[in-house]
Amino acid sequence: MKEIIKTDRLVLKILQPKDAALVTAFLRRGSEIFEKYESAKTSTYYTELFQQGVLENEYSAMRLRRYLRYYVFKKNNPNVIIGTVSFGNVSDSPYNSSTIGYKFDPFFHGQGYATEAINAVIDTAFSYLHLHRLLAFVMPENEASIKLIERIGFKREGMMEKAINIRGHWEDHFLYALLNPNDK
Numbered sequence: 678m679k680e681i682i683k684t685d686r687l688v689l690k691i692l693q694p695k696d697a698a699l700v701t702a703f704l705r706r707g708s709e710i711f712e713k714y715e716s717a718k719t720s721t722y723y724t725e726l727f728q729q730g731v732l733e734n735e736y737s738a739m740r741l742r743r744y745l746r747y748y749v750f751k752k753n754n755p756n757v758i759i760g761t762v763s764f765g766n767v768s769d770s771p772y773n774s775s776t777i778g779y780k781f782d783p784f785f786h787g788q789g790y791a792t793e794a795i796n797a798v799i800d801t802a803f804s805y806l807h808l809h810r811l812l813a814f815v816m817p818e819n820e821a822s823i824k825l826i827e828r829i830g831f832k833r834e835g836m837m838e839k840a841i842n843i844r845g846h847w848e849d850h851f852l853y854a855l856l857n858p859n860d861k
Contacts, residue, residue, distance in 0.1 A: 815853060
């Protein structure tokens with residue numbers, strides 16, 4: 678399992694609880710955009726203590742092959758998180774599937790960082806988590822995310838009505854999938 682992945686412009690890392698300040702700063706910077714597409718947050722979510730617990734849980738789940746999150750940094754600025762790519766809801770055989778999640782600081786949108794980061798970790802997710810299928814759920818109004826996921830090669834499989842609770846409301850989501858190219 679690769680805990681650090683490097684691309685031309687980026688470094689993607691699995692973080693430890695000691696990195697909670699970096700994570701908290703990233704989440705606070707992007708909260709206005711992130712919260713439009715996520716479930717409601719507790720009042721303690723944006724604290725270092727809460728994020729330490731999240732990082733501990735993520736690391737434990739990663740070791741059990743139940744979850745995987747990479748935090749994305751620019752090579753020339755290794756102390757500021759610009760995004761994350763995660764793989765959750767990992768299902769074993771016969772499904773061998775997982776849901777991809779991603780978020781990037783709005784300041785870095787439109788510069789190709791999300792495409793670069795997601796492409797860099799997909800093979801690791803397929804191999805480490807033994808996946809056949811990656812799923813993505815995208816709200817129909819999230820045009821930037823739709824373009825991103827389609828650019829990477831995900832195919833739209835349909836609409837899921839009132840699929841995910843976002844800020845107290847059940848929202849429709851497009852279902853996208855990407856199959857492991859090494860599976861027959």
